[in-house]
Amino acid sequence: MALFAVMFHDHDPEAVERLKAAYPAPDHLELQPGVYLINGDLLIEDVLKRLHIDSPEGKGALVFRLNGTYGGKTYRSVWDWLARTEVLV
Numbered sequence: 001m002a003l004f005a006v007m008f009h010d011h012d013p014e015a016v017e018r019l020k021a022a023y024p025a026p027d028h029l030e031l032q033p034g035v036y037l038i039n040g041d042l043l044i045e046d047v048l049k050r051l052h053i054d055s056p057e058g059k060g061a062l063v064f065r066l067n068g069t070y071g072g073k074t075y076r077s078v079w080d081w082l083a084r085t086e087v088l089v
Helices: 013-022 044-050 076-088
Strands: 002-008 028-032 035-040 061-064
Touching: 002 013, 002 044, 002 076, 013 044, 013 076, 035 044, 035 076, 044 061
Parallel strands: none
Antiparallel strands: 002 035, 002 061, 028 035
């Protein structure tokens, strides 16, 4: 398993539903509308395919594979989710 950040370019409810279906809770965390952390496939290509980001009908998104190094100031629930995810990875 690996940790990814997904950022959709435009409001795309269908893409969000695909993400939630492909990575059901607790394997996704919504940081804000259109921005998610997911715990899933090892390869970024698999994430792109599962979310249909690489398809012609996709509206566009960025997917970043996170390397376990992060910092900042955010809600405790985000740190808790990251800590739980690290145990699973």
